[in-house]
Amino acid sequence: MSQTDMYAPCPCGSGQKYKFCCYQKRQSGASSLKSARFWAGLSAHAAAEYDVLVARDGERFLKAVDLNRDAMRQMQRSEFEKAIPVFRKAVALSKDYYSPANNLAVCLYAVGKLAEAVRVQRKSLEDSDFKNPFGLANLATLLYFEGEETEARDCLEQARTLEPPSGDACVKVCEVLARFRRHRDLLDYVDASRYAGEMGVCFYSGVAAANLGDIDRAERDLRKVNIGYHKADKARDYLDLLRRGGRPNTVRGDWPYLETYELCPRAIIDQMTSKKNSQIWLKRPIAVDVCELMMNDLPNESKDSVELLCMISHPASVDLLKVIVNGRFGPDVIRIDAVQELQKRGVLNADEPVALFVDGEVREVKLTGCQLNSDFQFVDPLPPEWEEVYFASVEEAHGPDPDWAFVESSCRRVMEAFPEHHSARFNYCAALRNQNREDEAEPILWDLVKRAPDYLFARAALVQLLVDQDRLKEAGKLIDTTPEVKETHPAAMVAWLLAQSEYHDVSGDEDIADEMLLQALEIDPDNPRANQLCEDYGLPAPRKRGKRKR
Template sequence: MKVNKAEELVSKGRAFLEKGDFRAAEKAFADALKEDEAVPIRNNLALAVFMAGEPTRALKILEPYLDLEKGNTMANPFTYALAARIYCALGQEEQARRHLRQAVQSFEAGLSVLGRRLENVPHSFREYTVAIMHAAACLRDYQQVYDLYRRWEIYHVSWENKYMAAAACFNLGRYKQAATLFSSLAQVHRSFSMMQQVAFLVEWGVIPPFEIGCEPYPHKIIQKMVKEAATSEEARRRYTQEGLFRMALLSALLEDEGSKTAELAVHTLVYYGGEWGEKLGRQVLEYPGFSASLKIVAAEALTARGVLREDEPIPMFIDGERRLVKLKKTEVIMEPDEELDRIVDRALQLKKEGQIDEAMKLLEDIYQQGEFYPRAMLDLANLLRQKGELEKALGIMKILEDVDPDNPVFLFNLSSLMLQMREIGKAREYLDRIDDEEFKKEYNEKFKMLEREIERYENVARLPEMIMQAYEEDERRKIEEKPLPVDASLARGLKNMPAHWLEGACIYYGLEPARQRRQREEQLRDFLSRRDNLEKEVGELEEEERELLKYLLQRGGWSRLNAVTRKFGSMEGDGFFWHEREPESFLGFLWSLGLVMVGKAALEGRRVKIATIPLELRQPLKEILGI
């Protein structure tokens, strides 16, 4: 009974650790340790205390296993790796390195005892590779981080190993290697694709080199930084010195260069980035790949810092040629101006007469004289559109949007411009932002015409997607047709799943997918056969997904598929490439995780589609779900 209670407390502690509630995790692990003096429990207790910001007390908790003079030999590789991290945090580098060596030696000794063959090494033991690499990363020994990654590559069970190796390569100046590793993590999180691009741009000299942390949970750290930086200038100044924050902003910039987010990212990095920010700002001005709007933002940030003088022309590469651009403050005239209106009317008359260049010159002269008159700028943008100079027109329209973000005339013209540039999604976005009913009523015919045109392009754009969706549905149905006994084992069910489904399941569970299909099946069997893993994953399911599991368990662990879909919905629209896009149905999602299997079973002389829970998961799931 004591062991069962300890296991229950450990599961709670791990859940608290996952949520970042380190004090609650500490209490759960401390209570578990009273029930069962086990090495993993003491390790977890020390980890919770360390993560709560008390390294000295955490070390005290580990000490009974670290005193070799007293003959204590209970420490495992995680114990030594955690001790190395703690000593590193305390500034005792020599002790940290000594315990890191012990962690490596302990892991190697364990491999020798287990025979080193992958199938003989338990999943729980292979997890130590993450902790040991993390300890080396804390010491900023990036070469060792990468060496350990390569040395134990076949034993890795988590994407975190590869992330730390990628970060280590990035910090060692091996940007191509880092880019390759980041690219292979794109299925874990889309931000890794952006990190790959950043690595290439550093390799090419476009972005100045910088160092990033090797923490295994970069997204949580970045989200916290971004949230604080949004409300505090002091936080922006402090975090811009952090490599992960720089990486996050650069990724946002590359993901959508034409967005306000990209402009804000450039300004923040250049203005608050110190010497590195100044170098970045100058590179943005020089690199042809950055848009004119981002170059202006970089120039403004450098001018605000005093790096560039406001009254001097700034060299930058725009539209394929080097130019001298002079920044100047321009007055925005929002009220009607009779004199300027006469000039605009004259320009429109010239336009009617076919004298487009002359009309544009009149409107440009208004701006050149230091006056930004929205009516004149809107007409100038439309003349530029007429001449096919769409990027210049967009630059003007973006300024008009900044001046008056909700102006229906500006939004309508921006939507039209986006349609002309074949940016259909943005055209729809601008059109949907118009909520002025009076405007819609007054320009009803034009509004409907623009909407119909956008819909036409949306339908054309969807055609390949519709064909692909039909193909995916057909491929998934083929899997549903495969033979499957009602009491199929987990191994039997996994054999029916396509290789990329297995890959997706591994990634979801935080496992580094093995190269061979058979090894992926083994990874998933090992993971789901552990009660603590199963309990954690079930706890994270939606209520309807847990209800579906209960429904099957209350019927002996399986049911005809049509009965399940009537109650919980069908898998229509779930597609096939689940490693790229998770299925949306409750049943499809559970199938993608290997918790439920779908196939055809022989029932009363007929082959019937069924949904079944793997045989060896039924009892533990009953206990977890309280059935």
């Protein structure tokens, strides 16, 4: 009701005529009402239902309008914590005036108080007699973050069937449709709205059109996004790509609507990555969306995002891993990681080769079914005083000019105190070999392979020793009798692959040698030994056949 008949019953329910009831109250407070009406113009809902809201709540409504105005200024400056108590007061004054509740829920969400934001938005939708498409769309977002996907979609369906009272409400519904990648529904919604020409709406319709391949519509709508609007730079970037016939460099090859900060507040990202709350978030689809946008933001540094993606249990993580495997986005290592994770989950067969884009071309690659884990421990931690002795030997071994006698002595002490410490035994052998004492090292390595069949460092060192002594038959048997290793450290897998590569190269199986070497490089592109072998083999240039000089 935007206009009230002067002689009709007053909307406040007093039983009096409107002229002799709330109209008189309105006239007596003309100055404050004029001010309130001016600020009510900031809210299309308040402007459209002004008379009814004044009749129902009188000065309480007017005070709520003023409070909402003040808090919105703080909200626009990202002062969410300051705005929250002011919005609370506004909400308490007028239940039918839903704008403060919408804004309060947005602020609570921005500071990471998701459960409270859901309660506030639900209560406002239940209490107010007026249709609130912004509130429904906002609740859809909040529920999606909580993992309540079905209810979130139901709220979105309700929101898009309502006529938005303002361009802001229309943009909000478009934003949520964009989150769900409902490009066609978004365009249909905009085309049915009277706000199709507004800048914010045009941005969303332009990006939706680009995702649907309607280039003319995309360019037309994005041109309406003027400088000064917060999405103007992205609109300009997209227009430039469209005119050149290009596409964004994204995981899916699509046109994203949202920046990372728009997709998910910093406070919630912090919760996702905290030890206390991470397990909760790793079950929700929003975590997958965040990983995807982080990869889009830094394509060449996307390995960390893929590692996080591999920790997420929501089914959407499998879908995105498949997209990574089948695409060409980012460095080769993320496709390797994605394949291994899908093998671990049983989605891909570890015994079958996978068509992967690696080294600039698509080729069949057969990866081990072994899960690589950078935190994998081969043995239990040593007591602190012995840990210090052991790591001093490791640091020395990896120094520029190692004192191998010191490494030998330190590792022997650890071995004698802890006979089952495989790493100390292996490094002891390395010290012996670097002092040309292979005869002493070999029996220890054989014993270590027998004791710990899945300790690939020892197996790799023994294969190398046998190859160096031209004992290829023994080396081949050792390789063939290696058991399936379910999980190991990436460095151990690289050492094992390189040892096999050298064996196959010397045996004349150069294609297999190449494949093993390339797999090692995919795991650790900066490995010095792998890069030296790559140079020796003449990769990626065509190889010269025959044995290489070592």
